[in-house]
Amino acid sequence: MTFELFIQYLFAGITYGSIYAIVAIGFNIIYNTTGIINFAQGEFVMLGGMISISFLAFMPLPLAILLAVIITMVAGALIEIIFIRWLEAPSVLRMIIITIGISILIREAALFIWGESVRSLPYFIGNEITTIGIFGARISPQVLWVIGSCCVMVLILNLFFRTTSVGREMRACAANRKAAILCGINTRNMVTLSFVLSAGMGAIAGCMMSPITYSQYDIGTGLAIKGFTVAILGGLGNSGGAVAAGLLLGLIEAFSVSVVPLAFQDAISISILLLILFVRPHGLFGSKEAAGLKAF
Amino acid sequence: MAFLEVARLSKQFGGLKAVNDVSFAVEKGLVKAVIGPNGAGKTTLFNLISCALAPTSGRVRFNGNELRGKKPHQVAELGLGRTFQNIEMFAGMTALENVMVGRHIRSRSGFFASMLRMPWTRPEERQIRRKSMELLDLLGVADYADVDACSLAFGQQRAVEFARSLAMEPKLLLLDEPAAGLNIYETAEVGRLITKIRDLGITVLLVEHDMSLVMDISDEIVVLSFGETIAEGLPNEIRNDPEVIKVYLGE
Amino acid sequence: MIMKRLLFPIALIVILVGVQLVCRWTGTLYYLTQMTMSAYYSLVVIGLCVVMGYAGQISLGHAGFFAIGGYLAAALTTRNLLAFQNTFLVKALGSAGLLASGQDIYGANTLVVTPWAACISAVVIAALIAFLIGIPVLKLKGHYLAMATLGFGIIIYRLVLASTYFGGADGISGVSSFQLLPGLTVSGESSARVQNYYIAWGLVCTGMFLLGNLINSRVGRALRAIHGSEKAAESIGVDIARYKLYSFVLSAVFAAVAGVFLTHYNGSIGPSEASVMKSIRYVAIVAVGGMSHLWGALFMSVILNFLSLRGVFGTYDDAVFGAILILIMLFAPEGILKINLGAKFRAVFSRREE
Numbered sequence: 001m002t003f004e005l006f007i008q009y010l011f012a013g014i015t016y017g018s019i020y021a022i023v024a025i026g027f028n029i030i031y032n033t034t035g036i037i038n039f040a041q042g043e044f045v046m047l048g049g050m051i052s053i054s055f056l057a058f059m060p061l062p063l064a065i066l067l068a069v070i071i072t073m074v075a076g077a078l079i080e081i082i083f084i085r086w087l088e089a090p091s092v093l094r095m096i097i098i099t100i101g102i103s104i105l106i107r108e109a110a111l112f113i114w115g116e117s118v119r120s121l122p123y124f125i126g127n128e129i130t131t132i133g134i135f136g137a138r139i140s141p142q143v144l145w146v147i148g149s150c151c152v153m154v155l156i157l158n159l160f161f162r163t164t165s166v167g168r169e170m171r172a173c174a175a176n177r178k179a180a181i182l183c184g185i186n187t188r189n190m191v192t193l194s195f196v197l198s199a200g201m202g203a204i205a206g207c208m209m210s211p212i213t214y215s216q217y218d219i220g221t222g223l224a225i226k227g228f229t230v231a232i233l234g235g236l237g238n239s240g241g242a243v244a245a246g247l248l249l250g251l252i253e254a255f256s257v258s259v260v261p262l263a264f265q266d267a268i269s270i271s272i273l274l275l276i277l278f279v280r281p282h283g284l285f286g287s288k289e290a291a292g293l294k295a296f
Numbered sequence: 297m298a299f300l301e302v303a304r305l306s307k308q309f310g311g312l313k314a315v316n317d318v319s320f321a322v323e324k325g326l327v328k329a330v331i332g333p334n335g336a337g338k339t340t341l342f343n344l345i346s347c348a349l350a351p352t353s354g355r356v357r358f359n360g361n362e363l364r365g366k367k368p369h370q371v372a373e374l375g376l377g378r379t380f381q382n383i384e385m386f387a388g389m390t391a392l393e394n395v396m397v398g399r400h401i402r403s404r405s406g407f408f409a410s411m412l413r414m415p416w417t418r419p420e421e422r423q424i425r426r427k428s429m430e431l432l433d434l435l436g437v438a439d440y441a442d443v444d445a446c447s448l449a450f451g452q453q454r455a456v457e458f459a460r461s462l463a464m465e466p467k468l469l470l471l472d473e474p475a476a477g478l479n480i481y482e483t484a485e486v487g488r489l490i491t492k493i494r495d496l497g498i499t500v501l502l503v504e505h506d507m508s509l510v511m512d513i514s515d516e517i518v519v520l521s522f523g524e525t526i527a528e529g530l531p532n533e534i535r536n537d538p539e540v541i542k543v544y545l546g547e
Numbered sequence: 548m549i550m551k552r553l554l555f556p557i558a559l560i561v562i563l564v565g566v567q568l569v570c571r572w573t574g575t576l577y578y579l580t581q582m583t584m585s586a587y588y589s590l591v592v593i594g595l596c597v598v599m600g601y602a603g604q605i606s607l608g609h610a611g612f613f614a615i616g617g618y619l620a621a622a623l624t625t626r627n628l629l630a631f632q633n634t635f636l637v638k639a640l641g642s643a644g645l646l647a648s649g650q651d652i653y654g655a656n657t658l659v660v661t662p663w664a665a666c667i668s669a670v671v672i673a674a675l676i677a678f679l680i681g682i683p684v685l686k687l688k689g690h691y692l693a694m695a696t697l698g699f700g701i702i703i704y705r706l707v708l709a710s711t712y713f714g715g716a717d718g719i720s721g722v723s724s725f726q727l728l729p730g731l732t733v734s735g736e737s738s739a740r741v742q743n744y745y746i747a748w749g750l751v752c753t754g755m756f757l758l759g760n761l762i763n764s765r766v767g768r769a770l771r772a773i774h775g776s777e778k779a780a781e782s783i784g785v786d787i788a789r790y791k792l793y794s795f796v797l798s799a800v801f802a803a804v805a806g807v808f809l810t811h812y813n814g815s816i817g818p819s820e821a822s823v824m825k826s827i828r829y830v831a832i833v834a835v836g837g838m839s840h841l842w843g844a845l846f847m848s849v850i851l852n853f854l855s856l857r858g859v860f861g862t863y864d865d866a867v868f869g870a871i872l873i874l875i876m877l878f879a880p881e882g883i884l885k886i887n888l889g890a891k892f893r894a895v896f897s898r899r900e901e
Contacts, residue, residue, distance in 0.1 A: 037690045083877065090880070092689040093605055097834060098876045100607075100827060104869025112863075221823065225701070228694055263709035270698040270705075277695045278683040346782060372784035380782075386775030388839060389768070396765075397772045401784035403765050407793055410764030411757040417764065424765065464783055 001258070007137035009254045015143045015212070017250020018150035019045075022205040023227025024234065024242035025157070026198035032174035032237050033194040036095050040079065040103035041202060042224030043110075047072045048203025049215030050110060053119045061124065069203040075106075076199025080192045103220060110217035121210040128211070146208045153201055154243060170194065174237075222266065229273040235286020245284060297360065299324040299499055300345070300376075300468055305354035307340055307523075314340040316523040317354070322468070322516075327490060327500040329510045331534075332520035333543060338503040339381055341520070342470050345501075346378045347371045359467060373401050377466035381473045381503075383453045385445040391456045392441040395428040398463025431459040435489070451482045458489060462498075469493065471502035475509050487513050511535065519543070555842050556755070563748050567741060576737075579744045585852035586747035587809040590754055592832050592848040593841055594801030597758055599830070600839035601767065602794045603774030604685060605693045608700025609802050609829050612673050614821035616803030617810035618707055619669035621719040623660040626712065627651070632658055640664075652721070662725040662811065670803045677799030678792065685791045697823065704821040718817030725811035733811045743812060750808065751845070754801060758841060770794055771839070824865050831872045837881055 001009075023041055030038045052068035059067075079102060090098075123130065123142050131138035161167040172180040173190040181187050206215065213219070230249050234241025249269060256268055276283065298321035307315040315337045322328045330338050343349040345356050347366050356363040358376055366374075386394050403424055405417040432438045435455040440448055445456055454474065461469055471490070475483040487509050494500055504510050510517065510531070517534045519527040521543045527534055534540055570576050595609050628646065631637045637658070640646050645664035649657050660668075684695045707713040714720075724734030732739060733746055761767050772780040773787055781787055810816045819825065832851055836844035851871075854860065860867040 083873065087877070093599075093603075093693075094876050094880050096605065096690060096693050097830065097872055101831075101869045101872035101876065104824075104827070104865060105873065108863065108866035108869060225694075225697070232691075232694070261709070264705065267702055267705050270701050273698050274695055274702075277687055277691050277698075281687065281691055348778065348781070367786075368781035369784050369786045372782055378782050380779065384776040384779035386772045386779065388775055389771055393768055393771075397768050397780070397785070398783055400765065400769055400772075405765045407761065407766055407797065410766045411761045413760045421764070460783065 003135070004137045007135045008139070009257070010251070011134070011137070011139050011143050013251035013254030014247060015146050015209075015250070016253060017247040018147050019205050019209050019223070019246075020226050020230045020249055021243045021246025022150050022153060022201050023223055024231035024246055025154070025239045026202050027227055027231040028237050028239045028242055029194045029198050029201075031231075033170060034084075034191050036084070036099065037228070038195075038198065039096065039099040039224060040106060040220075041198065041227055042220035042222070043103050043106040044072055044076060044199040044202030044220075045206035045209075045223050046110060046215065046217065046220040047075060047106070047199075048206030049121065049210040049219075050114055050119070050206075050217070051203075052207045053121055053210065053215060054114070056121065061121070065121075065204075065207045068207060069200055072203035072206075073196045073200040076195040077192050080195040084191070084195075085188065103224065107218055107220055114217055116217065118214050118216045119210075120214045121207060123211045140212070142208075142211045146205075146212070149204055149208045153204060154239075157197075157201075157239070166193070225273070226269050229269050229276070232273065232281070233276055233283050235283035238283070238286050241283060241285030297357070298322060299359060300501065301355075301357040302341075302345065303355045303357070305341070305344055305356065306352045307337075307344055307349060308352040314523050315344060315351075318520065318523070318525050319354075320518045320525060320528055322499060322501050324499050325494065325497060326515040327494050327502070327513055328516045328518065329514040330501065330503045330518050330520060331505070331507075331510055332526075335522070336520040337523035338520055339472060340523075342378060342472050342503060346376065346470060372464060372466075375465075375467035376470070377461045377464050377468070378470035379457050379461055379472055379474060381476060383450075383457050385448075385453055385456065387446050389445055390442050391437060391445045391448060391452075392425070392428055392432065394445045394456055395431055395459045395463050396424050398431075398460035399424040399427060401464055428459070428463060431462050432456070434462075435459045450477050454478065454482075454486070462493070466498060468499040468501065471500060471504075473503055473505065475504060475506045483509055556752070559752065559755075559845075563745075567744060571741075576740055579740050581853050581856040582849075583740075583744050583747040583812060584809065584856055585849050586744075586751045587805045587812070588829075588852045589751055589845055589848040590805035591802040591829055592836075592844050593751070593754055593758055594798035595829050596833045596836070596838070596841055596844040597761070597770070598794050598798045599833050600837070600841075600844070601762060601774060602770040602791055604791055604795065605689075605830075606696045606795070606798070607693050607823075607826050607830060608696040608698070608703070609798065610821050610823075610825035611700040611703035612677060612799040612802035613806040613809075613825070614703055614707060614816070614818075615673040615676060616669045616806030617816040617820060618713050618719065618806075619672060620662070620665045620807040621722045621810050621816050622713060623665035623668060624662055624723055625659060625719055625721055627657045627659060629656055629658045649723075662723065666725065666804075666807045669807050670800055673803030673806075674796050674800050677796040681792045681795040682788075685788065685795060697826070700821065700823060700826045704818060704823070707821055708818045714817075716818060718815060720815035722810055722814045722816070724814075725808070733808055735812050735814045747808065747812070750804070755841065755845065762841060766790070774839075824868075827872070828868050831868045831875075834880075835871055835875045 023045060026041050026044065027037060030036055048068050051071055052064045055064035055067050083098060083102060123140070124145050125141040128140070130141060132141050161171055169180070169185045170190050170193065172183065172185055173187050177187055226249065230246045231242055233249065234243070234245030249272065252272070253265065253268060260268065300322040302321070303319050305315055305318045306313065318341065330341065332338060340349065344351050345363070347363055347368050358371070358374060361374055363371060386397060403420050405420055409417050429438060429441065432441055435458055437452050437455045437459070440452055445453065448456065474490070475486050478486060483506055490500055490502070490513050514531055516529065517531055518525060519534060519540050526539050526543060527537045566582065567579065570578050591609060591613055595606060598604050598606055628637050637646070640660070645661055646658055647661045649659065651657050680699055684692065684699070687695055708716060724732050726732045727746070731742070731746065733743060769780065769785045769790055772783070772785055773790060777787055806820070832848045833844050835851070836847035855864055
């Protein structure tokens with residue numbers, strides 16, 4: 001493998017890895033606050049891309065993206081309010097089935113609205129053949145947009161949770177719901193906020209990656225599965241671990257292209273998922289005790 | 297060799313030593329109580345004995361059998377039964393069905409035999425049902441046989457749980473706070489029940505907070521505090537032991 | 548108790564025969580085709596009901612077992628072994644009477660596995676896979692279990708989609724009919740419609756008999772105990788791991804048998820039978836019918852599958868099942884039948900003596 005090819009694969013891996021990490025962090029945020037695994041997480045990514053593409057016909061790119069993200073965040077809030085908020089101590093099975101149902105509905109609605117066509121946002125800088133030279137390899141600037149926006153999101157999120165009072169309240173909610181309620185924190189709003197955050201992050205990632213990966217009504221499921229794999233790999237609830245795990249999975253996938261036939265690409269991430277679940281369900285960076293599933 | 301032997305049993309969770317080098321023995325046919333303030337590690341001890349948890353070190357010996365590495369259902373097959381602090385009724389099943397599950401290790405019908413309704417499964421089913429009804433009757437809750445177990449009153453659930461444990465014909469029964477949540481009359485009833493169980497030849501090891509019950513029915517007592525044994529002996533000895541008094545009442 | 552036990556089976560048989568006769572009289576025998584297909588899908592559902600409703604284990608990958616059964620049956624009975632006829636394995640199979648010679652539509656000679664041998668191999672392999680997968684998977688709980696079973700289903704899907712032996716995206720077609728006994732053949736010919744209707748439903752009735760017996764037995768109680776409280780079940784002597792595994796394998800067998808028979812009935816099978824949506828449908832139906840209500844699951848399965856196959860839901864098929872899932876889980880997590888009929892029946896029949 002030439003050095004140039006190596007760099008190409010490296011960047012491909014980091015790009016996809018960042019996207020998986022963002023989806024995983026979305027999972028983690030909701031899981032930490034509620035104990036729910038939101039199977040519809042991937043749909044937020046899909047919605048971000050698709051909505052922004054539709055808006056592009058009427059407005060400049062930055063505005064289209066902004067609106068798409070906002071609408072997706074509203075969608076996230078609505079989902080929480082309509083389907084999740086008023087459930088009382090639901091069983092794990094029930095929650096799983098509900099979020100699966102939600103993801104199906106969103107997907108079918110997307111099919112209805114946008115059909116089966118594959119679309120994409122235009123490249124933010126230049127077009128599909130514009131490249132920048134990095135270490136001798138030709139990399140599309142869009143890749144830098146993806147990686148950059150993911151980094152920024154992770155940083156902002158980190159700051160948010162550490163320094164703002166709302167962020168601290170959410171962490172309190174995640175650590176111990178009952179205690180948080182006793183402290184006067186409005187946990188219901190925290191739950192809604194977690195959905196809004198996850199939706200927003202997913203939407204941004206969806207817009208950034210759209211020129212490279214294209215957007216279609218059914219990309220949500222695959223992303224959700226990979227995102228979940230990464231979340232588990234990094235330790236469920238551990239967002240730092242999610243970043244590392246996301247990069248790991250992205251790199252494994254990218255470099256395996258040279259070895260494994262394309263048709264079996266998906267099988268890799270699923271095999272990793274199964275392997276981790278069988279061997280070390282608390283992930284590479286999670287602790288065994290913390291891996292006990294949280295109650296809703 | 298005693299019926300149940302706990303030898304230098306320890307369980308560590310991260311930095312916390314929930315059970316620390318605990319040793320005691322239970323002679324056959326006796327009622328022994330494990331007491332101690334909250335957080336002393338009593339339920340963890342039970343979990344270790346019934347093999348729901350693996351010990352960090354130490355051994356448990358029951359009826360000559362080494363329990364290390366066994367799974368809970370294997371321990372049950374050896375004749376060691378237990379009840380739980382928070383009553384674990386089988387949701388979605390009636391009181392009678394709950395007790396019938398108790399007969400599991402005393403019956404044989406497997407998957408194929410049950411699916412095909414092989415002739416020998418019928419008498420076994422009838423026997424399971426009859427014995428279970430008898431036990432419900434013994435505990436005074438026969439009237440609730442067909443009621444959903446989770447909708448019963450607390451005291452009645454306790455009775456069903458007892459019946460269920462007795463259904464497996466245990467040689468030794470671990471009772472985890474059997475009087476928790478019961479009023480004086482119900483507690484007295486539990487006391488009578490435990491004595492009756494002992495008279496049936498079943499050895500009893502119980503964890504309990506209710507001192508009057510403990511003093512009343514135990515033949516021997518062992519006291520735990522912060523995961524360690526601090527005293528063991530007859531009720532009168534324990535009652536007057538300065539260490540025990542210190543642990544419960546402070547200096 | 549006897550009355551209650553026999554009520555549903557008798558009602559089922561009466562309804563089945565009634566439907567067939569009505570179709571005959573009104574000249575709408577083609578409805579029987581969808582009823583037959585619904586029957587086979589229902590076979591998967593009732594097996595899944597035991598695993599999910601009674602043993603309490605989520606499985607989002609059961610379409611995988613259906614596909615294993617169907618695809619193996621299809622592949623073995625259509626893939627020509629003539630080129631290998633001089634190898635040891637093929638000769639051995641031949642002398643064991645497991646192979647059949649024939650001619651394909653172009654007149655060339657073929658050597659394939661007989662449908663009976665293919666059926667048994669497919670089901671045994673499905674059971675084996677369920678056993679091997681089940682051991683690690685069933686140690687998981689909640690979301691982890693759901694994801695693992697989902698992952699399994701997707702791997703099967705990817706496998707059949709990518710492999711040329713299994714026909715890739717087009718699947719396998721031209722699957723021959725399956726002669727069960729002289730005079731009893733599983734095939735898609737319209738002349739055999741009524742016969743196949745009864746074969747399919749006969750299979751379902753047998754399945755209901757077996758599973759119904761299982762649920763009301765020592766094993767069934769143990770499974771329900773596992774669902775109720777694993778801790779307590781273990782402490783009472785139930786070997787949790789073994790029972791979960793056995794019920795999982797049993798349900799896989801049901802699914803595989805359904806796959807084999809439906810494939811011979813349709814004469815073909817495609818990757819969509821292994822898709823995630825199919826698995827989710829099975830789960831949706833079990834959820835709607837009432838998680839631990841075998842008859843409820845059967846009832847809902849027939850209705851929903853029949854409507855879906857008739858195309859009543861149109862292109863929104865998936866959306867309908869998605870919506871059903873959500874509605875049921877939000878408002879009636881015990882299934883819609885459990886609310887009304889269960890309580891009423893129990894009130895009427897609980898006074899009966901054993």
